[in-house]
Structures are given as structure tokens and as C-alpha cells.
Amino acid sequence: MASRAMKKAPERETRPRRGSAPKPRAAFLRRAASGPRLEHRRRVLLLYAPSSQPPRNYAYGLGLIAAVLTRAGHRVDFVDGYFTTPRELDQRLRAATYDVIGLSGVITTYAWQRAAARAARRAQPGAAIVSGGGLASAVPVELLELIPELDACFVGEGERSAAEFLERRDGDWSAVKGIVWRDGPHLRTNLPAEFIQDLDGLPDPDTTLLAIERYFFDPPSQDGAGHAVERRLQTQLARGCPFQCDFCANSFLRKQVRRRSDEHVLAEIGRAVEHFGVNTVLFVDDSFILRHDDTLRFVTELGRRRWDLKWGVAARVRGVSPELLAAMRSAGCRGIAFGFDSFHPETLRRMGKHTSPEDNIRAFQLCVEAGIPPISNLIIGYDNETEEHLEEDFRQLERLIAWGRSLASPEQRRLCAQGVRSFRPINFATPYPGTALYQRNRHRLPSLEEWLLLFSGRNMNELLVNISQLPDEVLVEHHRRLLDLVSRCTL
Ligand code: B12
Numbered sequence: 001m002a003s004r005a006m007k008k009a010p011e012r013e014t015r016p017r018r019g020s021a022p023k024p025r026a027a028f029l030r031r032a033a034s035g036p037r038l039e040h041r042r043r044v045l046l047l048y049a050p051s052s053q054p055p056r057n058y059a060y061g062l063g064l065i066a067a068v069l070t071r072a073g074h075r076v077d078f079v080d081g082y083f084t085t086p087r088e089l090d091q092r093l094r095a096a097t098y099d100v101i102g103l104s105g106v107i108t109t110y111a112w113q114r115a116a117a118r119a120a121r122r123a124q125p126g127a128a129i130v131s132g133g134g135l136a137s138a139v140p141v142e143l144l145e146l147i148p149e150l151d152a153c154f155v156g157e158g159e160r161s162a163a164e165f166l167e168r169r170d171g172d173w174s175a176v177k178g179i180v181w182r183d184g185p186h187l188r189t190n191l192p193a194e195f196i197q198d199l200d201g202l203p204d205p206d207t208t209l210l211a212i213e214r215y216f217f218d219p220p221s222q223d224g225a226g227h228a229v230e231r232r233l234q235t236q237l238a239r240g241c242p243f244q245c246d247f248c249a250n251s252f253l254r255k256q257v258r259r260r261s262d263e264h265v266l267a268e269i270g271r272a273v274e275h276f277g278v279n280t281v282l283f284v285d286d287s288f289i290l291r292h293d294d295t296l297r298f299v300t301e302l303g304r305r306r307w308d309l310k311w312g313v314a315a316r317v318r319g320v321s322p323e324l325l326a327a328m329r330s331a332g333c334r335g336i337a338f339g340f341d342s343f344h345p346e347t348l349r350r351m352g353k354h355t356s357p358e359d360n361i362r363a364f365q366l367c368v369e370a371g372i373p374p375i376s377n378l379i380i381g382y383d384n385e386t387e388e389h390l391e392e393d394f395r396q397l398e399r400l401i402a403w404g405r406s407l408a409s410p411e412q413r414r415l416c417a418q419g420v421r422s423f424r425p426i427n428f429a430t431p432y433p434g435t436a437l438y439q440r441n442r443h444r445l446p447s448l449e450e451w452l453l454l455f456s457g458r459n460m461n462e463l464l465v466n467i468s469q470l471p472d473e474v475l476v477e478h479h480r481r482l483l484d485l486v487s488r489c490t491l
């Protein structure tokens with residue numbers, strides 16, 4: 001994979017086109033699809049930990065879990081912590097008797113999950129309390145040690161494991177793959193779950209349960225008549241990423257790439273357009289462009305549907321080509337989030353990015369030329385970095401601005417300025433537990449629990465720990481200079 005990634009050309013399809021022949025269905029999906037089996041019906045409450053940003057992103061992953069469990073005949077309720085005070089959460093926890101309470105949240109949600117697990121145990125002494133998602137996947141054993149109210153942690157994709165977990169009524173979860181669980185005084189780590197290959201066998205996320213319409217209004221974006229201007233669906237073309245950048249969760253999840261068929265994704269979008277009047281789509285793929293030709297085929301088909309959708313994606317800088325960008329633009333793409341991450345070759349190498357500063361510049365420029373605003377990301381204060389590295393970031397950003405100034409088209413100048421301003425907020429290298437960056441720097445960090453609490457509910461744009469080669473004040477000053485440069489960019 002690495003040698004392929006080192007090539008400059010966009011990654012092209014090397015395997016035969018996917019046919020539309022139905023694939024064998026995984027057993028847990030067959031069971032789930034066979035309809036409610038009332039004798040197995042169990043009552044489940046799913047709790048979504050709030051992110052510190054406005055929740056324009058609803059709990060897509062939990063929506064999938066809910067849909068699989070509902071299809072298997074279980075009864076599922078859902079609470080989003082962002083819309084719920086601790087008092088309301090307590091009331092919801094006492095509103096029924098639950099067999100299983102499932103918490104979900106990314107790595108920054110430890111403080112919330114700890115409090116929610118305590119409240120859940122007080123309200124439901126007999127329930128199994130479990131956690132899944134980014135935090136549980138990163139530190140499953142440690143989370144069970146730190147939160148005694150938790151009975152199990154799910155690692156990675158949860159659809160199959162959650163379905164299997166609910167089938168066991170006797171508390172013996174030793175056969176459930178992909179979990180670490182509490183067996184009396186012992187913590188047991190089961191076999192890892194296999195990656196779900198049959199993504200087309202998954203149902204649509206249960207968007208009714210998630211009440212996705214309320215997210216259309218948060219933050220408020222309404223026309224004069226009080227309708228939400230942006231009605232946004234989240235969906236995914238493929239799961240996984242073949243890379244393992246060392247600050248990223250993929251450095252430990254090592255998610256194998258699997259793709260849904262174009263028809264399956266398009267049918268889901270079509271239903272959302274019809275039922276929810278969706279006019280915007282966010283593709284939550286780790287990287288939307290892993291195989292150039294697959295992506296080109298999909299976006300061409302999306303454009304033909306005439307849904308008049310605006311949509312955004314995240315992509316690796318090496319995947320883009322003028323042909324693909326033109327097709328994306330004409331199919332409605334209005335933003336590509338790039339992990340540029342650094343403009344210094346040594347830092348990029350250390351991160352394991354398999355990209356170069358020239359790849360970054362090229363992707364940014366091609367995007368602007370195609371009429372799509374790049375959404376830019378930069379991480380400073382990596383554990384190798386000195387002033388020289390940050391000066392190089394500064395120099396390359398100035399180079400992009402100078403290029404923007406030279407553009408003849410006012411529209412392209414505007415897009416370039418927008419892309420430069422989108423570097424804000426500039427992130428500080430933050431070693432999240434589980435990642436290779438964390439393993440390398442754990443000696444500089446407080447205990448795991450102190451560290452989890454310190455960054456709970458916070459973003460990478462705050463300096464919480466300095467792992468660079470620079471004194472804090474110098475790093476902060478560079479951050480200020482870079483922010484200043486990008487924030488005032490108009491062209
Ligand atoms: C959309 C998104 C966001 C949104 C919403 C985040 C949220 N609260 O959910 C926003 C923009 C707000 C966001 C912010 C951040 N994000 Co973000 N984000 C994503 C993204 C692109 C998509 C998430 C998604 O929908 N995935 C698809 C679904 C199917 O997967 P899933 O959500 O993981 O759910 C599956 C499993 O985890 C599991 N599961 C989940 N919950 C549960 C619960 C139970 C009970 C069970 C059994 C299973 C289970 O089953 C699900 C189905 O398979 C992912 C990357 C990715 N492609 O996953 C990063 C990702 C989740 N983000 C990440 C990070 C680091 C952040 C930030 C901390 C970064 C920052 N800038 O500071 C912030 C957090 C802000 C904050 N303070 O809270 C990391 C999380 C790492 C980790 N260990 O948790 C990810 C994985 C990116 C990465 N590759 O490193 N993010």
C-alpha cells in the first residue's frame with residue numbers, strides 16, 4: 001500500500017468493475033432482515049455524547065446500530081446528550097426498564113460518558129451498560145477500569161457485535177466478537193470482530209429515531225418562511241482507509257477498505273430527498289477518493305440524478321485529478337476537506353502521511369481551479385518540530401496566497417482566499433490515546449485519566465500539551481502568526 005501511495009498520480013482502479021450481482025448476506029444481517037422475533041425482543045437505550053461543536057452532525061453510526069437492532073426485533077430509544085440536560089437525561093433513564101444502555105462518543109467524550117454511566121447505573125441497576133465508538137475503541141480495557149459502571153466496550157464497527165450481544169441473555173458474552181467485557185472481577189478481551197464486508201446488507205440509519213430534522217435547524221439557518229436552508233444527510237460510500245497516519249484513529253483501527261455499491265448509496269440518498277427534503281449531503285468517508293475511477297463513476301451517476309444537491313467530502317491530497325474535480329463540481333460538490341496537516345516534508349514523513357508539500361499545493365490549486373473551495377487543515381507542534389518547520393508552513397501559505405493573487409478570475413481568487421481562511425482554526429498536535437502519536441509521547445503526558453479529562457469536550461485548536469521541540473510561548477506565537485496570516489486573507 002505504501003509504495004502505491006508514494007506515486008504521484010491519482011490512485012486508479014486496478015480491479016474489475018463491481019457487478020450488481022447480489023453478494024452472500026452475513027448471518028447477522030439475514031437474521032436482522034427476517035423481521036421482528038418477539039421472543040427475543042429487548043429494550044435498549046442509546047445515548048450519544050455531545051460534541052463541543054454544534055451538532056449539525058447527528059449520530060450516523062448509532063443510527064445504523066439502531067436500525068440493525070430494530071430490524072432484529074428489539075425496541076430502541078435514543079437520546080442526544082447535546083439537547084439534554086443532566087436532569088432530563090436522568091428522567092429519560094428512568095422512563096422505562098432497559099436491558100441494555102449503550103453509550104457512544106468520540107475520544108473527547110470521557111467526562112460525559114463517565115457521568116452518564118454513573119447516572120445510568122443509578123437509574124437502571126439491572127441493565128448492561130456498554131460503550132462503543134471512538135473512545136471505547138481506543139482504550140477499551142482502560143475505560144472498563146476507569147468506569148466501574150461499564151459492563152462492556154465495543155471496538156470498531158458495532159452493527160454485528162451489538163446484534164450478537166443482545167442475543168445473549170445470560171451475561172456470558174465470551175462468544176461476542178469485538179468486545180472487552182467484565183466477567184465478575186476479570187476483564188475479558190474477546191476475538192476481534194471481522195470487518196463487515198456486506199455493507200449493502202446494512203439498512204439505512206434510523207433517521208426517524210435520531211430525529212434528524214432538528215439538526216437542520218442547529219445552528220439556525222432559515223429562510224424568511226422559517227424553513228431550514230440546509231437540510232443535510234450524512235452518509236458514506238466506503239469504510240476504512242489503507243493509511244495509518246500516526247495521529248489518526250486509523251493508526252490503531254487499521255480499517256480495511258470496503259465499498260458500498262453505487263446503487264445502494266444512491267437509493268439511500270433518493271429516499272432522504274423524498275422523505276426529508278434533503279438538499280445537502282455530507283459524505284463521512286475517511287477519504288472519499290480512495291480509488292479514483294470508482295469515485296468518478298459514482299459522482300457522474302450522482303450528477304445524473306438531478307436532485308440538485310450540494311455536498312461535501314474529505315479526501316487525501318493525492319487522489320485528486322482535474323477530470324475528477326470537474327465531475328465533482330458539476331455533480332454539486334461544494335467543499336473538499338483536505339488533511340494538508342503540514343507543509344514540511346519531514347513532518348509529513350513523521351506523521352506517516354505518504355504525501356509531500358507539493359501534493360498539498362497541487363490539490364489546493366486544482367480544487368480552486370475546478371471551482372470547489374478547499375477546506376484546509378494544518379497541525380502544528382508535532383513532536384519533531386522546531387521553528388524551521390513552522391517557518392516552512394508560513395512560507396508555503398504565503399506562496400498559496402501569492403498564487404491566489406496572480407489568478408485572473410475573480411471567482412478563483414475568492415475561492416483561494418476562502419480556502420486559505422479555512423485553515424483557521426489551526427490545530428495543535430494532540431496525542432489522542434490509542435494512536436501511534438500517543439504511544440510515542442505518553443511519557444510527556446499526565447495519567448490516562450487526567451489526560452482524558454483534560455481534553456474532554458475540547459478541540460485540537462487549544463494547546464493542551466506541548467510535544468514539540470519549542471517552548472510553549474514560541475509555539476503559541478507561531479500559532480498566532482499563522483492564524484493572523486490566514487484570517488486576514490482577501491484576494
Ligand atoms: C463526522 C465526524 C465528526 C463530527 C461529529 C463527531 C461526533 N460527535 O460524532 C464533528 C465535525 C463534530 C467531529 C469533530 C471531531 N472529531 Co470527528 N469525525 C467524524 C467522522 C468523519 C465521521 C463519523 C462517522 O459518522 N463515521 C461513520 C460511522 C458509521 O462510524 P462511527 O460513528 O464510528 O460508528 C460506528 C462504530 O464506532 C460503532 N459505534 C459507535 N457508537 C457505538 C455505540 C455502541 C453502543 C456500539 C455497540 C457501537 C458503536 O458502531 C458504528 C457503526 O459501525 C470520523 C471519521 C470516520 N470516517 O469515521 C471522524 C472522527 C470520529 N473524529 C475524530 C476526532 C479526533 C474529532 C475531533 C476530536 C477532532 C478535533 N478537531 O478536535 C473533534 C471532536 C470535537 C469534540 N470536542 O467533540 C476521530 C475520533 C478518534 C477517536 N478515537 O474517537 C475520527 C475517527 C477521525 C479519525 N480517523 O481519527 N467529527
Ligand code: SF4
Nearest residue numbers: 241243245248250286
Ligand atoms: S489521516 Fe486520513 S489518510 Fe491518514 S489514516 Fe487518517 S483517514 Fe487515512
